[in-house]
Amino acid sequence: MDGTQPSEFSSKRDWVPSNFDLRDTWFPVAYCADVDTRPVRRIVHAQDVYLWRDFGRIVAAEFRPDRVSQSLKVATFFTGGTGYYPVVERYGYIWLWYGNPDARHEELIPNIPFLPLDGKGIPRYTQRSVRFDAASLLSVENLIDLTHADFLHANAIGDNKSESDHVEVASTSETVTRTRIVTRKSVAPVMRWIGGVRAKYQDLRAVLHVHLRNNVCISYPRFTPGYAIPNVQPFVPVGKHRSRVDQTNYTVHAPAPFRWLMPRISYVIQPQDNAVLRQQNARYFESAERRDFSSRFDRPGNRYRLLISRLAERQRQGDFSYQTDADLSADIASVLGMKD
Amino acid sequence: MNNGQWWAVGLSDAIEPGHTLAVVCEGKPIVLFRDEAGQAFALEDRCSHRRVPLSPGPVKPGGLQCPYHGWTFDGNSGRCTDIPNLGREERVPSSYGVTPYPVAEANGFIHVWLGDWAPGEYLPAASYRKTGIEYTGSAVVSLARDHYLDVMLDGPECLLAFTGVQITDFFLGDPRQDGDHLVLDRGAIWKGKGVGPAFVRDYPLVVRTSVPLVGGVITVELLSVDEEPLITICIAATENRRGTTSLCWRGGLHGSTISDSTMRWRFSRVIGRKPFEVFSEIDGNAIAALQIAPSLERIWPSSTASGSYSSFSPEVC
Numbered sequence: 332m333d334g335t336q337p338s339e340f341s342s343k344r345d346w347v348p349s350n351f352d353l354r355d356t357w358f359p360v361a362y363c364a365d366v367d368t369r370p371v372r373r374i375v376h377a378q379d380v381y382l383w384r385d386f387g388r389i390v391a392a393e394f395r396p397d398r399v400s401q402s403l404k405v406a407t408f409f410t411g412g413t414g415y416y417p418v419v420e421r422y423g424y425i426w427l428w429y430g431n432p433d434a435r436h437e438e439l440i441p442n443i444p445f446l447p448l449d450g451k452g453i454p455r456y457t458q459r460s461v462r463f464d465a466a467s468l469l470s471v472e473n474l475i476d477l478t479h480a481d482f483l484h485a486n487a488i489g490d491n492k493s494e495s496d497h498v499e500v501a502s503t504s505e506t507v508t509r510t511r512i513v514t515r516k517s518v519a520p521v522m523r524w525i526g527g528v529r530a531k532y533q534d535l536r537a538v539l540h541v542h543l544r545n546n547v548c549i550s551y552p553r554f555t556p557g558y559a560i561p562n563v564q565p566f567v568p569v570g571k572h573r574s575r576v577d578q579t580n581y582t583v584h585a586p587a588p589f590r591w592l593m594p595r596i597s598y599v600i601q602p603q604d605n606a607v608l609r610q611q612n613a614r615y616f617e618s619a620e621r622r623d624f625s626s627r628f629d630r631p632g633n634r635y636r637l638l639i640s641r642l643a644e645r646q647r648q649g650d651f652s653y654q655t656d657a658d659l660s661a662d663i664a665s666v667l668g669m670k671d
Numbered sequence: 672m673n674n675g676q677w678w679a680v681g682l683s684d685a686i687e688p689g690h691t692l693a694v695v696c697e698g699k700p701i702v703l704f705r706d707e708a709g710q711a712f713a714l715e716d717r718c719s720h721r722r723v724p725l726s727p728g729p730v731k732p733g734g735l736q737c738p739y740h741g742w743t744f745d746g747n748s749g750r751c752t753d754i755p756n757l758g759r760e761e762r763v764p765s766s767y768g769v770t771p772y773p774v775a776e777a778n779g780f781i782h783v784w785l786g787d788w789a790p791g792e793y794l795p796a797a798s799y800r801k802t803g804i805e806y807t808g809s810a811v812v813s814l815a816r817d818h819y820l821d822v823m824l825d826g827p828e829c830l831l832a833f834t835g836v837q838i839t840d841f842f843l844g845d846p847r848q849d850g851d852h853l854v855l856d857r858g859a860i861w862k863g864k865g866v867g868p869a870f871v872r873d874y875p876l877v878v879r880t881s882v883p884l885v886g887g888v889i890t891v892e893l894l895s896v897d898e899e900p901l902i903t904i905c906i907a908a909t910e911n912r913r914g915t916t917s918l919c920w921r922g923g924l925h926g927s928t929i930s931d932s933t934m935r936w937r938f939s940r941v942i943g944r945k946p947f948e949v950f951s952e953i954d955g956n957a958i959a960a961l962q963i964a965p966s967l968e969r970i971w972p973s974s975t976a977s978g979s980y981s982s983f984s985p986e987v988c
C-alpha cells in the first residue's frame with residue numbers, strides 16, 4: 332500500500348493534471364494524409380495551428396494562410412516571430428515543434444519501430460481520430476492504469492482471469508515504460524471469433540512506452556497464440572480540458588477481417604473511458620486540499636505523476652533541456668519486446 | 672460547514688434495494704444507496720482513489736463499489752473496505768475513506784445530515800402525513816433555492832398548480848412566523864365559476880404556503896374556506912449546482928368533501944385525475960415580472976411576523 336503520501340511522490344502539492352504545459356517537444360498534430368492544400372486547424376495547448384500543403388510541402392502556421400503576413404505582429408515565441416512552426420513528416424504524422432524553435436532537433440521525435448519512417452503504405456483503416464473530454468494527462472494515466480479494465484471495460488474486453496499477471500515499470504527522465512506479463516488468460520472474444528485464435532488461453536506481453544512531454548503513447552501488446560497489435564496513441568492537449576488522439580492501430584500483420592475491425596474497438600472503449608474521464612477532469616479542478624489515495628496497483632501511474640511533476644519543475648526553473656538518459660530517437664524495438 | 676441540519680434530499684421509493692441515486696444537496700454531490708436489506712446510506716459522490724462519482728457503481732455486500740477500479744466503501748463509516756486483487760495479508764488503511772452522511776427516513780423522504788454537529792432529532796419532513804393516494808415527483812428547476820423559496824411566498828402559482836383552482840395574488844395578511852417557517856395564506860377560487868378573482872366577496876379556497884427560514888421543506892396546502900385541508904404537498908428543495916434547485920415532493924388529497932366545488936373538480940376526483948402539479952419547467956417571464964412582497968420577510972423578518980425579530984430599523988437622515 333502506498334499510503335496517503337505515495338512513496339513516489341516528492342511534492343506535497345496535489346497533482347493537478349491541467350497544470351502541466353511542457354515545452355520543447357514534437358506533437359503529432361495530424362495524419363499526413365489528412366492535410367492537403369486546403370488549411371486544416373489543429374490546436375495544441377490552446378494555441379492555433381493551421382496546416383496546409385504548398386506544392387506538396389507541409390506548412391504549419393499560427394494563422395490562416397491569408398492572414399499570416401498581416402498577423403506577424405502578434406506571432407508568438409513558438410514560431411520565433413515568423414508565424415510558422417517547424418514541422419516534419421514522419422510515421423504518417425505531421426510533427427509540430429512546440430517550444431523554442433532554435434532548440435528543435437529531429438532526433439527528439441520519438442522512435443516508433445513498427446511504423447514506416449516515411450509513413451508510406453500505412454493503410455487508412457489503421458488510423459482513427461478520437462477525442463477525450465479531459466486533460467490529456469488524465470487520459471495517459473488511464474492508459475497506464477490496467478486495473479480499471481476489469482470494471483469499466485468488462486463487457487468489451489471480457490474477463491481478465493489469468494494464471495499470473497505481473498506489472499513492471501521502468502522510466503527515464505523523459506519516458507515511462509510499463510510492461511504487463513500475463514500467462515494463460517482467456518482469449519478475448521474478439522480475437523477468438525474474428526481473429527481466428529482457436530485456443531482457450533493465451534499469454535500476453537503488453538508494453539506501453541509513454542513520452543512525458545508530448546503524451547505520445549507507443550504500445551506493443553503481443554498475444555501468444557495470436558499476434559501483436561502495435562499502436563500509437565498521441566494525446567495532443569487541445570487545451571486544459573480536452574485532447575485529440577490520432578491513433579494508429581497497426582494491425583496490418585493480423586489476419587483479415589480482424590485487421591480492419593480491431594482499430595474500430597476504440598469506438599467501444601473510448602466512450603466508456605470518456606464517461607469516467609469527463610467527471611474526473613472536473614474534480615481535478617476543484618480545491619487541491621484532498622489528495623488522492625493510492626494502492627500498490629497505482630505505482631506505474633504514480634511514477635508517471637512524479638516524473639511529470641519533476642519535468643514541469645525543471646521547466647519552471649527555465650531548464651528545457653533533455654538529459655543524457657533520454658535518447659528519444661534510439662530504436663525501442665527491444666524495449667517494446669518486438670525482438671524477444 | 673455550519674453546525675448542521677437535516678435535508679430531505681430524495682424520495683424513499685426512488686431507491687430500490689441494491690440501487691443508487693445521485694443527488695446534490697447544498698452544492699455537494701451525494702450518492703444515496705440501499706443495501707439488499709433495504710437500509711439507506713449516503714456517501715460523498717466522489718471516490719477517494721481517483722475522484723470519479725461512485726453513484727454509477729454497483730451495491731455490494733461490503734458497501735458501494737466504485738465503477739472505475741472497484742474500490743468498495745462502507746455505507747455507514749465511508750471506509751474503504753476492499754481494493755480488488757489485494758493479497759490476503761494486505762490491509763486497506765483506515766484513512767482510505769469517503770465522507771459518510773447520517774441518513775434518516777421519515778414519511779417517504781430520505782434525509783441526510785450535513786454539518787459538524789451530531790445529527791439533531793427534528794426531521795424537516797416529520798410533519799408530513801400521507802393522505803389517500805399519493806402523488807410524488809422530483810425535478811431540478813432552473814431557479815436558485817433562495818429564489819424558489821421567495822417565489823413560493825410571492826407567487827406560488829408560478830411554481831405549482833391545483834387542478835381546477837386559480838391561485839390569486841391576493842395574500843391574506845402578511846407572513847407569520849411559525850417556528851422556523853413563514854406561513855402565508857392567499858385567496859384562491861374555482862376555475863370557471865363566478866365572476867373572477869377581483870370581484871369575489873369571500874374566497875372559497877385558501878392556499879397556505881409554509882416556507883422554511885432554515886432548511887428546505889416547503890408545505891403547500893389547499894384549504895376550504897373553513898380551513899379544512901383538501902390537498903397537502905410537501906416539497907423538499909435543496910441547492911443544486913449553477914443556481915439550480917433539486918426538488919422532490921409528495922402530496923395527496925384529504926378525504927374532506929367540499930360542498931361548493933365545481934363539476935370539474937368533482938369529475939376530476941371521480942376519474943382519479945392528478946389533483947396538483949409541481950412545475951418542473953419554470954416560466955422565467957412570470958418569475959421576472961413577479962413583485963417582491965411577502966418574501967421580504969425572509970430577508971428582513973419584521974414585527975409583522977410573529978417572531979421576535981426587531982433588528983431592522985430604517986436609516987434616518
Ligand code: FES
Pocket residue numbers: 718719720721722723737738739740741742
Ligand atoms: S476511482 Fe474509484 S476505485 Fe479508482
